[in-house]
Amino acid sequence: MKRLPAIALCLALAAVALADKLVLKDGRTYEGTIVEESDEKVTIRTAKATLTFPRKDVESIEKGSNPVEEREKRLTALDPDSPGGYLEAAEWLVTQKELADEATVSKLCNIASYLDPALAGQAQVTLGRFLLAKGKRPEAAAAFQRAISGDPANKDAHAALKDLKGEASEAAKKQMRQLDKALELVRMQKYKEAVAALRKCTKLAFADKAPQFLNMTIEEFANDLQSRLPCETCKGKMKDKCTPCKGTGLIECTSCGGTGKRKGLPKNATFAQETCKSCWRAGALLCQSCGAKRDVTINFNKEKDGTQKKKITLEAGVEKVAWATAVRLATWKRESDGALVTALEYDTVRGGIRTCPECKGIPYSPPTTAINMEGIAVYREEIEKRVSGSIDTDEAGATSNPFDESAIEDKKFRYEGGNWKE
Numbered sequence: 114m115k116r117l118p119a120i121a122l123c124l125a126l127a128a129v130a131l132a133d134k135l136v137l138k139d140g141r142t143y144e145g146t147i148v149e150e151s152d153e154k155v156t157i158r159t160a161k162a163t164l165t166f167p168r169k170d171v172e173s174i175e176k177g178s179n180p181v182e183e184r185e186k187r188l189t190a191l192d193p194d195s196p197g198g199y200l201e202a203a204e205w206l207v208t209q210k211e212l213a214d215e216a217t218v219s220k221l222c223n224i225a226s227y228l229d230p231a232l233a234g235q236a237q238v239t240l241g242r243f244l245l246a247k248g249k250r251p252e253a254a255a256a257f258q259r260a261i262s263g264d265p266a267n268k269d270a271h272a273a274l275k276d277l278k279g280e281a282s283e284a285a286k287k288q289m290r291q292l293d294k295a296l297e298l299v300r301m302q303k304y305k306e307a308v309a310a311l312r313k314c315t316k317l318a319f320a321d322k323a324p325q326f327l328n329m330t331i332e333e334f335a336n337d338l339q340s341r342l343p344c345e346t347c348k349g350k351m352k353d354k355c356t357p358c359k360g361t362g363l364i365e366c367t368s369c370g371g372t373g374k375r376k377g378l379p380k381n382a383t384f385a386q387e388t389c390k391s392c393w394r395a396g397a398l399l400c401q402s403c404g405a406k407r408d409v410t411i412n413f414n415k416e417k418d419g420t421q422k423k424k425i426t427l428e429a430g431v432e433k434v435a436w437a438t439a440v441r442l443a444t445w446k447r448e449s450d451g452a453l454v455t456a457l458e459y460d461t462v463r464g465g466i467r468t469c470p471e472c473k474g475i476p477y478s479p480p481t482t483a484i485n486m487e488g489i490a491v492y493r494e495e496i497e498k499r500v501s502g503s504i505d506t507d508e509a510g511a512t513s514n515p516f517d518e519s520a521i522e523d524k525k526f527r528y529e530g531g532n533w534k535e
């Protein structure tokens with residue numbers, strides 16, 4: 114019987130999760146998990162089926178490494194006296210896509226950095242790359258910054274950080290240009306366009322500095338401008354018919370296709386079983402755009418007490434949850450306490466009206482104060498300085514800590530039975 118040198122194979126492919134391999138004497142080969150093995154027979158579970166073969170037909174069995182066990186083994190072997198082991202474990206874990214959770218990778222890299230400052234650069238670069246692959250750019254930047262604190266000459270960290278920073282400040286500049294355009298509309302006295310443009314800028318880079326120049330936030334400034342304009346959309350009513358629901362407050366339920374009832378149930382199904390759990394038998398959901406509501410009275414029978422009623426208010430978007438909590442198993446299943454829903458009585462829908470999307474419900478009442486054009490000019494100058502590069506747009510300070518304190522503050526550096534311990 115020929116056997117491949119299993120250890121060499123495991124070492125060569127240590128990073129790859131290996132399945133068990135079963136080779137039959139007739140040459141057929143199966144990969145999967147050996148679930149049973151005796152003198153008489155061998156059972157292997159493959160991706161497609163579970164197969165059992167007589168032992169006498171089996172040529173060889175190669176046991177693959179189980180990555181979950183491998184992970185436990187590696188973590189359990191960690192010892193604070195060997196800081197390098199934490200970094201090795203982190204690097205191995207990163208190659209095991211499904212097993213590499215952020216909390217563990219971060220912990221391993223930060224412990225290594227904390228225990229041995231000589232490892233800090235490499236450990237934080239490993240962590241940074243892992244976070245970058247997960248799309249966590251700010252967190253990755255922080256890790257690269259820590260790498261530089263621990264190892265100022267670390268080229269990988271400098272290069273990675275430079276890329277990230279350039280990307281961030283380009284994005285910030287683009288946002289500031291957008292804000293500048295909105296302010297330019299104000300200067301040009303195109304107030305209606307300015308209001309709409311400003312409303313899109315409230316969360317953009319440098320928008321939070323507006324109070325320094327305008328004595329109000331961007332949102333307050335947009336509202337101030339709006340109050341100087343009579344609204345053409347609602348003609349001062351400030352509310353109009355909700356578009357998605359056409360003023361009805363209701364949107365057809367897709368779960369039941371508007372019937373309110375579930376399909377494919379036996380003829381003797383109860384009222385409750387028949388009821389669509391999304392729309393409460395109404396065939397329509399409450400419209401979320403206008404936040405529609407309505408009251409519904411649940412009738413249910415209790416064997417002892419007869420019909421009872423319970424009135425609740427349904428709100429748009431949470432009908433399904435309300436169904437589960439209000440009706441509950443207690444009133445839902447006959448077998449639990451003898452209660453059974455028998456009918457639902459609806460009140461009329463409250464909704465269908467929404468705040469005017471143009472004026473956002475802000476009444477036309479021009480303030481006596483003039484628009485702060487000087488403040489706008491200064492604000493725009495400050496934006497210009499940042500966009501042209503005379504002021505660094507990156508306002509995040511560099512860290513001086515070569516590890517992430519929050520990841521190691523519990524001082525649990527040993528791993529045992531699935532948990533971190535002191």
Ligand SMILES: [Zn+2]
Pocket residue numbers: 366367368369370371372373374389390391392393394395396397
């Ligand atoms: Zn429905």
Ligand SMILES: [Zn+2]
Pocket residue numbers: 355356357358359360361362363400401402403404405464465466
């Ligand atoms: Zn609506």
Ligand SMILES: [Zn+2]
Pocket residue numbers: 344345346347348349350351352469470471472473474
């Ligand atoms: Zn309006």
